[in-house]
Amino acid sequence: MRERLEALCDAGLAAAAVAESVAQLAEVESSYLGRTGALTAQLKELGKLDAAERPAIGKLANEIKQQLQSSFEARRVVLKRQQLDADLASVGVDSSLPGPTVELGSVHPVMAIARELEEIFQSMGFVVWDGPELESEANNFDALNIPSDHPARESHDTIWMKSAPGEDRRCLRTHTSPVQVRALREFGAPLRVIAPGRVFRQEVQDATHEHTFHQMEGLVVGKDIGVPHMLHAMNSMLEGVFKRKLETRLRPGFFPFVEPGFELDARCPFCKDGCKVCKGSTWIELMPGGLVHPNVLTAAGVDPEVYSGFAFGLGLSRMAMLRYGIHDIRYMCSGDLRFLNQFQA
Amino acid sequence: MKISLNWVGDFVDISDKSAEEISALLSMHTAEVEGIEYSGANIAGVVVAEVLTCEQHPDADKLSVTTLNYGAEETVQVVCGAPNVRVGLKVALAPVGCVLPGDFKIKKAKLRGQLSQGMICSDSEIELSDASEGIKELPADAPIGARLIDYLELSDAILELDNKSLTHRPDLWGHYGFARELSAILKRPLKEYPSEFEWPAEASEYTLQLDDQQQTSCYQLTELSVGGGPQVSPEWMQQRLLAVGQCVVNDIVDVSNYVMLELGQPTHAFDKDKVSGKQISVRRATAEEGFVTLDETECTLMASDMVIADADKSIALAGVMGGANSEVDDTTTSILLESASFDATSVRRTALHHNLRSEASSRFEKSLDPNYTLSASQRVCQLLCEMRDDVKVDSAPVFAGSADVASERLTINVANVRTLLGIDISDQDIDQNLTALGFEVEANGDDMQVLVPSFRATKDIQSAVDLVEEVGRIAGYDKIVPQPLCAPIEVPKQLDYRRLASKLLMRLVNNHQAHETQSYSFIPDAWAKLQGLSCDDFIQIANPVNDAVSLMRQNPALSLLSQVPVNQREFPSGRLCEFTKGYAEDDENGEAIESRILAMLIWGPSDLPKSGQQSLVGQLRSVAADLTGLLNINAQYQVNPDDLQSRFGFAHPKQCLALSFARQSLGIISRVHPAVVSALGVDNSDVAVLLLDVDALVDAQAKTKFKFSSPPTFPAVKVDVALALPTGVDYAAAHNAVSAAAGKLLDQIELFDVYSGPGLKDGQHSMAFTVLLRASDRTLGDKEEQSFIQKVSKAAEQLGGNLRS
Numbered sequence A: 001m002r003e004r005l006e007a008l009c010d011a012g013l014a015a016a017a018v019a020e021s022v023a024q025l026a027e028v029e030s031s032y033l034g035r036t037g038a039l040t041a042q043l044k045e046l047g048k049l050d051a052a053e054r055p056a057i058g059k060l061a062n063e064i065k066q067q068l069q070s071s072f073e074a075r076r077v078v079l080k081r082q083q084l085d086a087d088l089a090s091v092g093v094d095s096s097l098p099g100p101t102v103e104l105g106s107v108h109p110v111m112a113i114a115r116e117l118e119e120i121f122q123s124m125g126f127v128v129w130d131g132p133e134l135e136s137e138a139n140n141f142d143a144l145n146i147p148s149d150h151p152a153r154e155s156h157d158t159i160w161m162k163s164a165p166g167e168d169r170r171c172l173r174t175h176t177s178p179v180q181v182r183a184l185r186e187f188g189a190p191l192r193v194i195a196p197g198r199v200f201r202q203e204v205q206d207a208t209h210e211h212t213f214h215q216m217e218g219l220v221v222g223k224d225i226g227v228p229h230m231l232h233a234m235n236s237m238l239e240g241v242f243k244r245k246l247e248t249r250l251r252p253g254f255f256p257f258v259e260p261g262f263e264l265d266a267r268c269p270f271c272k273d274g275c276k277v278c279k280g281s282t283w284i285e286l287m288p289g290g291l292v293h294p295n296v297l298t299a300a301g302v303d304p305e306v307y308s309g310f311a312f313g314l315g316l317s318r319m320a321m322l323r324y325g326i327h328d329i330r331y332m333c334s335g336d337l338r339f340l341n342q343f344q345a
Numbered sequence B: 001m002k003i004s005l006n007w008v009g010d011f012v013d014i015s016d017k018s019a020e021e022i023s024a025l026l027s028m029h030t031a032e033v034e035g036i037e038y039s040g041a042n043i044a045g046v047v048v049a050e051v052l053t054c055e056q057h058p059d060a061d062k063l064s065v066t067t068l069n070y071g072a073e074e075t076v077q078v079v080c081g082a083p084n085v086r087v088g089l090k091v092a093l094a095p096v097g098c099v100l101p102g103d104f105k106i107k108k109a110k111l112r113g114q115l116s117q118g119m120i121c122s123d124s125e126i127e128l129s130d131a132s133e134g135i136k137e138l139p140a141d142a143p144i145g146a147r148l149i150d151y152l153e154l155s156d157a158i159l160e161l162d163n164k165s166l167t168h169r170p171d172l173w174g175h176y177g178f179a180r181e182l183s184a185i186l187k188r189p190l191k192e193y194p195s196e197f198e199w200p201a202e203a204s205e206y207t208l209q210l211d212d213q214q215q216t217s218c219y220q221l222t223e224l225s226v227g228g229g230p231q232v233s234p235e236w237m238q239q240r241l242l243a244v245g246q247c248v249v250n251d252i253v254d255v256s257n258y259v260m261l262e263l264g265q266p267t268h269a270f271d272k273d274k275v276s277g278k279q280i281s282v283r284r285a286t287a288e289e290g291f292v293t294l295d296e297t298e299c300t301l302m303a304s305d306m307v308i309a310d311a312d313k314s315i316a317l318a319g320v321m322g323g324a325n326s327e328v329d330d331t332t333t334s335i336l337l338e339s340a341s342f343d344a345t346s347v348r349r350t351a352l353h354h355n356l357r358s359e360a361s362s363r364f365e366k367s368l369d370p371n372y373t374l375s376a377s378q379r380v381c382q383l384l385c386e387m388r389d390d391v392k393v394d395s396a397p398v399f400a401g402s403a404d405v406a407s408e409r410l411t412i413n414v415a416n417v418r419t420l421l422g423i424d425i426s427d428q429d430i431d432q433n434l435t436a437l438g439f440e441v442e443a444n445g446d447d448m449q450v451l452v453p454s455f456r457a458t459k460d461i462q463s464a465v466d467l468v469e470e471v472g473r474i475a476g477y478d479k480i481v482p483q484p485l486c487a488p489i490e491v492p493k494q495l496d497y498r499r500l501a502s503k504l505l506m507r508l509v510n511n512h513q514a515h516e517t518q519s520y521s522f523i524p525d526a527w528a529k530l531q532g533l534s535c536d537d538f539i540q541i542a543n544p545v546n547d548a549v550s551l552m553r554q555n556p557a558l559s560l561l562s563q564v565p566v567n568q569r570e571f572p573s574g575r576l577c578e579f580t581k582g583y584a585e586d587d588e589n590g591e592a593i594e595s596r597i598l599a600m601l602i603w604g605p606s607d608l609p610k611s612g613q614q615s616l617v618g619q620l621r622s623v624a625a626d627l628t629g630l631l632n633i634n635a636q637y638q639v640n641p642d643d644l645q646s647r648f649g650f651a652h653p654k655q656c657l658a659l660s661f662a663r664q665s666l667g668i669i670s671r672v673h674p675a676v677v678s679a680l681g682v683d684n685s686d687v688a689v690l691l692l693d694v695d696a697l698v699d700a701q702a703k704t705k706f707k708f709s710s711p712p713t714f715p716a717v718k719v720d721v722a723l724a725l726p727t728g729v730d731y732a733a734a735h736n737a738v739s740a741a742a743g744k745l746l747d748q749i750e751l752f753d754v755y756s757g758p759g760l761k762d763g764q765h766s767m768a769f770t771v772l773l774r775a776s777d778r779t780l781g782d783k784e785e786q787s788f789i790q791k792v793s794k795a796a797e798q799l800g801g802n803l804r805s
């Protein structure tokens, strides 16, 4: 029995050493240690031995089983490694193949700018407010100190709704400025508010003119507020948008609802010494603004003797065109996916 | 508007400043300069030369061979074709190497065998006038070798101003106004406007009739005799007019234009012999009255147009243009010179209505100072009498109306001026800035009393803040130092619908491959009928951008649909979304209702299944479930509700769903009716739309309470059941039946297969569900599973079918 066991052990070790694959090794293993394996068969016969012989032979049989197990295990590690090395050495797969296509949505460039600015202004404590697009003549013009015979009220500038004779006239708002008055009536002074939204003008469409576009109104009202505060706020906002400080300057500009009125220019963010965007001047006209006209404060129920403030108007469509280099405003309302899908959230 | 710096230099000394400097000063202090043109630069190489010899060309009858002295060591030979070339004449020579207008470079050449080393120029070749007869003849004392632009003082810079930045400034529509600005900016003296003129003692034989002083504040007429008729204007005047883009006609018209460009006040000359009677009236036109302007435009007047009329006809459209019937021509020997102040709005409307915008009308539109009328007529008479001996002013002007302007005295507080501007400016500088602009200032403690000059009082200076601007812009806005705002620390109020809409929109973009778009708020009239509506169901535009597009949309579905055709060629399927508005009349109070709508439109090939997960409606239902789920709203769906098509005329009668929460409508999902799809030019595609009422979602979210539940302790039992049902029984009914069978034990239920075909009876389909049953207090056993299956079987039988296997 002892000899048979030892011979089995030697044969098993030899068979493991020559096994050339994990599968072959598994066969060898099963032929010795499996349910019908040679060693298993010997172990079953242990019971037939003399009681005196049994402990010693039993011990030996167990030792041999463990020896074979660890030897098979050791050989398996070697064979697995050999197989892995062989796999790695072979030419294998085309890892340059693409994965499944992920379809992306996209955001509208004007809305992207609007949402970005809203976030910046909210972080500076501004209320984001809104007003209707169908606006009364009183709010769109009268309350903003626009004289009753001002050309902007004529039908070649403003889109008017049909109205019955004697009825108050209603138009598509020509600017977001009526929200100045609405917000002041809602919240009173002091107030910091912006109002992004859609505005409408009578325009013949071409590359730079659209009848439907977007603006963002800004208004700050408080005590002793002057031009320096406006300049500071504008500089901060620009730093937020362009992620760096931009030099700015004020030029005279005329708008009935502000006095004094300004055009705010910023150093062209796209060049150092003149480019197409700034038409070679290194300055770009960014937004109109000014100190809120006392007549506007009065119309909004705020006492101009106590409060003053500044207002500004950002052309969101224009900003988007500047930021992304869009040369034709007519793409904005085209719904053309080849245009839209370039702008990621 | 164009201004000549030489001309401005008549009134303020700017000789030491470059055109760039002046342009920058005006842009930063007054109005935007859009460009600078240098006149004379294009003929800089042309010099004064004298003709020394002049011989007939041996081989050409019409050519002469000349030699000229132009100040160089050697004379040059030039072949010239002009008949007026002769020995001793001083001419304008373009020598070899000189470049003339039109990029015409002068080269050495041979003309019929004779060497020609330059060109003797005519007026038109050096752009001094339009017409040219022969070469330009210079005075005998012209210095040989001098640059022509220096000798004729042609070197000038012309600034082009942005007219839009001048609309509020009636005083800036002539050179003198800019001289006044520069005198204030540079702190240099301003010369008085040269309008002295001694009127004759004789009274005019004309009388004036002013019908409406609201429309015409004053009107003035002066009689002049021009013995020799209209002549050519002197060269200096022609040059100035041409330099700023004003065409040259004859001296009568040119002087009128010259004064207009100088002071800003238009005047008009009538041929006195063509005017009947001795009374001139300023009155409203007769409606439908025909009138021919001097530029030969035939107009039919409106009753609101103001005209100038003689005894029997209209002779001018007030402030806009004179009539052909009274125009100055070659035979004119006496004129009536009109200088008047017409109402800005009336002139603008007349000019606009008849499409007759003129230099005069664009100035009257700005509300000119009526006091200019006298200065202008004096300046015209002065210039004409200086230029010609045969011009005589026959009578003192006859005048009607009043040139008074209600000039208010305004009070400014100097401390307030400093606060608002943020410029540390002394009282003295404030005073000086205002005074230089023509204001009269009187100090009064901390206040200043300021009298507004009439040329600023008609329009732009109305209140104290207007003076703050005057002080600030002359001082210079570059002196303002930015200052941070001190404000209370508060959480800004937010609009719930904006926040919610933004969140949902970003979800559509990031999770549902939607492309955010923008679509127009107005829709074509033809789309009313497409939706079974009439135009009167919409808010209508009185003056639409396009006549056929005059309705304010009720919802954006068709606007988005109209964006599909541009995409179809490259994108067989696609998804567009927009947060936007619909518009409707509120009959209660006559105000418009603007509903805030989140819309998503998808299109795909027309062979997609019409129901289920692959269908367009199925896809949108998944999207809607995701969005409402994001807001924790458990939305209910109603299939093909009866009233949906009446509210949304584009909806498909058999493939639409209404979404609601707590009986409040949240929106709809619908396939767009195939007839509407093809009417909008979309071919071979199906389209479906999701419209969500954002305000309703805000309300629904407010009513929803989030309730936490602990993760389950006991395992669930998974049971698959397949029901064979008549095809009339839909998913919703089957789903309800299986859910009811599970009762309280229902944890999850999901459809995993819909089938019809072999193994089923005709008119049957099968729906298979995976159901998870779970109890919170015990592990479920076989008994409960069997009881559930029995209940499903019974329910299937009640629906006219049976449980399969």
Ligand SMILES: [Zn+2]
Pocket: A268, A269, A270, A271, A272, A273, A274, A275, A276, A277, A278, A279, A280, A282, A283
């Ligand atoms: Zn640039």
